[in-house]
Amino acid sequence: MNNPLIWPVAVPLLSALLALLWPRRSTWIGLLGSALSLAAVVLVSRQVIESGAIELALGGWSPGLGIALRADGLSVLMLLMSTLVSMAVAVYASVYFSRSERRSEFWVLWLLLITALHALFLSGDLFNLYVTLELLGLSAVVLACLGGSRESLQAALNYLVLGLLASMAFLIGVALIYAGYGTLDMAALAAAIESGPTAWVALSLMTGGLLIKSALFPLHFWLPPAHSNAPAPVSAVLSALVVKAAVYLILRLWLALFDEVVTQTAALVLGLLGGVAVLWGSWVALQAERLKLMAAYSTVAQVGYLFLFLPLLAALPEGTTRDVALGALVLLALTHGFAKSAFFLAAGVIMQRAGHDRIAELGGTARALPVTAFTLALAGVALIGLPPSGSFLAKWQLLSSVFITGQWIWLPVIAVGTLLAGAYTFRLLGYAFAPGEGVGPSLSVGREEIPAVLLALAATLLLGFWASVVWELVPISAYAGGGG
């Protein structure tokens, strides 16, 4: 097998089956599966970096009939993020669920989720996207109810229903595309789609569905309860990866497939929604009384930032400046992925130690759990967009695009959003570093604290200093239509 493209999907899927068959060893299978899929992703990445976008037609059927897997720069970046984050979260989860009776269920679903994510990022076919989207949604819902509390079940149910609705919308868009162009292969579609009623109805339906999944304001309402009530490792993956999958799809659709269809006004509408999301999400996060709720609203805000890029990308001429902006978008998404998962894991550590996550009662955290407090601080730095995190670079480029395109309205949004992010982060840190007994006695560094701090370091240092990889990878595109 000289084409490694199948492995990132196959490895977690096989591990999931294995974990199902052999529940007593599920933890080890889960960890091993995560590690192996990391290896597979690294393999794919190396090949993409060396020889450009690669493609695999499953079962030997040519694209259009069979299922095509494609990897280009964007997918590789997303894969890398998802596999690194899931690896770290898996290590954390192995401690978190070590004494839980739901351990084996968790690992099976977890590996399924990874499978779905990887398949989604690699899929080169619209219908497959739908399937992976559903798979992702379903496994995420089940994971989200693992906490077992009433609130988490209720939230998961809401999440499920809305997710189904979103998938339906997506699917009907797929149907329209097939009606219009007779193919679902994305590479073929990228070349074929032209502006017209079919295209724009299809695009708006698919986007509408994906907007729900990516929780863009005002469709974000399902996210905070779902994310904040799930078990910590699940929240981490939900916020960091699952939401990103929807954003990834929107990017693919808007930039590669429907680039002819997209209008400046449409992009502006999404941008405006993103702007409101930034402000609203940050504002509510500032008011939040619970740590995980704050993190969830912060996700709403961060997703808003990603959408701010759309009108800018639409206005920028194709070429280097646009690729730079696109890279910044991806970098922001990646940084957020790492930082938010670190944040949720740290919140989980605190919750397990203190039995609650009420922000006002977190005094003494810094003394009892210095590493976790440090993680929160680092993740906070990345959320605000301070150097040396990747989001700082991304914000720099975002502002730069604002100046280049002259779309000044985003300037106050970014400014206020940043200040609000600073406010909620440092509000939290202020409580965490204050003296108090909220968290219990001081203990040595636990195994569960390590993954979080590594994730946070990745968000701040790795993505800060080695971010140029992102810009190298982003222009490698499998689709002729655009820069994505």
Next chain:
Amino acid sequence: MNALILMLSPLIPLLMACFAYRLQSRWWLFAAALPALYLGLMGEQGSTITLPWLMLGMHLSLDATAQQFLLFGAMIWMLASLYIPGRDLLPGAMGYRKQSFLLAMAGNLMLIIAADMLTFYVGFALMGLSAYGLIWGPSQRARKAARVYLVFTLIGELALFSALLLLLVNSQSLLFAELHSESIPQSAMALLLLGFGIKVALPGLHLWLPGAYTLAPIFGVALLSGPMMKAGLLGWLRFLPFGEPLDPLWGNLLLLLGVAGVVLGMLVGMFQRDPRSVLAYSSISKMGLFSALIGFALNHPGMVAGLLPVIVLLALHHLMVKPMLFMGLDLWQKGTAAYWLLPALTLLSLSLMGFPLTGGGAVKNLISDALNENLAWLLFLGGIAGALLMSRFLWLLWTSKQSAEYHRLTLSAWLMVLPLAVWAPFAWDGMSVKASALLPLLSAAVLLLVGQFLRRRFDLLQQPMLSVGNSMSWRMPLLAGERVKAESDWQLVKRLRQRYCQGFARWQVMGLRDSAVWWLMLMLLLALALRN
């Protein structure tokens, strides 16, 4: 060798100041001025030393003026060191007298031998600020006096600082020798007058002086009235563009202020009860005379060559005599049986007022020669002022109480310097005596008689009405938190006018009931002696 000593003369007191907390003998302080004395006596004129690495580059040199200032200055510094009370030399004494003394000395000596503006300024600042410790005393009033002094000194320093900057940019060199003065900026002139005017107590800028002179310990007053005050004068001599054409405004202004100073010193001084404050106002009056002369010299470039050396001489004379008077007064006030001090003090007073056969008289002759019949009225006025003030001083001395202390060392040292103080100027001028020199003295005597007459006639109030300290009070918003409210000069003038309006009759003139006769006799005697 000379260059080395040049450097050492400020350096030694400076270093001593650093270790002053260990020096318990006054002889250390005494010895600190020895290099300066050596330079004054045997220093080689024209020796220079340049220290380019020190601050912005420092230049020291010894010219004729510097040498004279060093000689007389060093003597006063040494003499004053003996007057420091023993308790101030003990470790842990309040007020840091030793340190202040040594630092002020270092500054004073440094500015004398400075060859560039910056060195002069550094010395001037060092001296001016350290003198705070020479004035300060534990009493409320002394602390206030010291504070007032400090505020004025700071203002003076800053004015001088600005003037220096303007001059430096104007001439592109720090050296006095290269100070191109023909285009000196007007603002620099104004700042120079202000900066040094505070030190020489021009009227309006003198408010710090009476308090400091009356409340500081005696050695401090001696130093303030002698070497330090003359430093301001030296500053003018060094900085002002003599012999260059200049806007006559500045010369006239100085002349005017000087005359005002003479008159102010005389008028206010005559109403003081404390001999020390009489001496203080006499200083104001005398410095007024200097200022007027300098103003005159500024406006007459042709006469500078003759006039300046004589002004220096006059300054040196005053530099010696005034501290001697202060110290003598102290001796007098402390000595039991030292009635014979009175003649000695009288002699000093006479010298100060320019009596023939004294050094003062000699300098006066030189000055009127150098002035070449100009400004005779000023000399006359100055003479009257001096005579009146000195007679007031002597009178107060005569009537004042004495305590029982007695200190042999200070007395003998004082006596040793006495002849020098009185007659030193004869080194420059022979024993010529001019009858005209007596004119102001006679006038003063007449004035005194008239005053006496009026007093008898109108049966004045007996008690004196002014006490010292009135004139020095000053509200200082700057030193927040420790505000003092007291009478200012202006209030004093108001009160005087009030009294005046109540009738001239109420003036209580100096109370020289007996000494007026005494004076007249002396005058006659001299007139007879001079007839030959």
Next chain:
Amino acid sequence: MTQALIYALTGAVLFMLGVRATLLRETLLPRLLALNVCGAGVFLIFVSLAYRGDSLPVDPVPHALVLTGLVVAISATALALALNRRLREMADE
């Protein structure tokens, strides 16, 4: 107006009705039903797309897609019902 178009339009109408009910209904069961109506609409559209004229055989691809979609819809519904049951159990306890 061809038959296929009628089917497709019917599908679209079903879809919209489903969406409306999903969003507006309060309780879970009607919402789930609405979602299934929604799905039925979508599948109807797909099936109508398979029609390529009387002379040609039908396009097999949409059928395959519909089959997959049905599987997904059934499992999702099952999951939702299971969740709902669990919630009720918790309410009873």
Next chain:
Amino acid sequence: MMAMSVWLPVGILLSSLIPGVLIFFQPEERHRLRTWLNLLGALIKLLLVGMLIWGVFHEQVFETRWTMAPGLEFVLHADALSVLFVSLSTLLWLVTTIYAIGYLEQTPHRSRFFGFFSLCVTATVGLALAGNLFTFVVFYELLTLATYPLIAHKGSPEALRGARIYLRYTLFGGLLLMIGAVWLHTLTGGVEFVEGGILQTANLDQSTLRWIFLLLIVGLGVKAALVPLHGWLPQAMVAPAPVSALLHAVAVVKAGAFGIVRVIYDVYGVEFAAELGVLTLLGAVAAITIIYGSLKALSQDHLKKRLAYSTVSQVSYIVLGTAIVGPLATIGGLVHLVHQGVMKITLFFAAGNYAEALGIHRVSEMDGVGRRMPGTTLAFTIGALGMIGIPPVAGFISKWYLGLGAVEAGAAAWVLPVLIASSLLNAAYFLPILYRAWFKSQSAPWPADKTAGCVRELPDALLWPPLTTAAMALLIGLLAAAPYSPLEWAELIAGREYRQ
């Protein structure tokens, strides 16, 4: 040699970063190891900076480049101006570390403290070595982050409040700076710091450049505590004394001032900035700040607050120096960067000592303290006299060159009065302290006498740092014209800035 020129700037950063990171993970009780790590780092840094000074003096190029994003390079570049700031930071870091070791003995969270302390210095040195505006912004924000925990260190409500206010101001400032920097970056495609500036030849819209200047200066002015952006500084004095010392002397406040210098000289170019007319405004703000800070200081009874307002006033001398066009004023401003640091750190050390030994926090409690603590008070006196500008302490040299520069540039009419008024005000708020300390006798029992019965006034680690910095303040004034003095170095910089 090639490798050397690349690695030296990085080495200088790492020499405090690595000890800082290591210290974070040391348990509290490993006091000795922590001390050694700190001192080792400081000494290595000193050594490296020595090499840097020598190299830059001989016009060697030290540069490290690392591409972080397209068009965004992380550049460490040592020019004369960097060296000035780097050596100041390094030297004072060493002294402050020693002081902090003494000061924080037996207090909790020392590992955290020293960790952030080292990070703070790393950020400061990074600011100094930043070779372009982007790198500068990076370190500017890092500095904010590293300082926040230091201000909040005590954990008391006041400390947290002070830190919060600090953060509010600095995040706002950092944001504006970033916006300005991005804007400028977008217009020029890269903002390297080049002696003499890069914009005069760029042919850009002047009013845009003015707006950008405003953004940058407001952003930097927050840290430089320009009025009305100074509000955080007096609140931040709740920090422990070594932090205040470093904050006021080297790290935060100076970072702002240094940034203003960089922007004016190496981005806009001072002549071009003057041409834009923005310097007049800046000069006016600096003048207002100088006077306002002094006036506020006058009415503070709390010693550290008084010192804080004094910093507000003094740092604007640097800004004033840059706002006046001409080499002499430049020298004055630059040299004050160093001089103010050395003098102010002395004052804060002394204030810390008073609090530590006798519990004195207020000026009104200082009566007679000079007799009880002569060494500390001597250091304080030298620092205070220097602040007033009394020769031969360093502050005099700064004022001298500022004044000269103003006269040379024809700005004497407004600068000299400002300088004089400020000197008088400085005297008015410093001299009463000296008076109380030296000339008054103790009027009330000390608030908390912790050294009663001790032979020496304080342990060596607390007494010697202020004495050392006081001696430095005296020596750099006395030997201002000697080679390698700050003044000589400032002249070197001014020479290179005005070479065109």
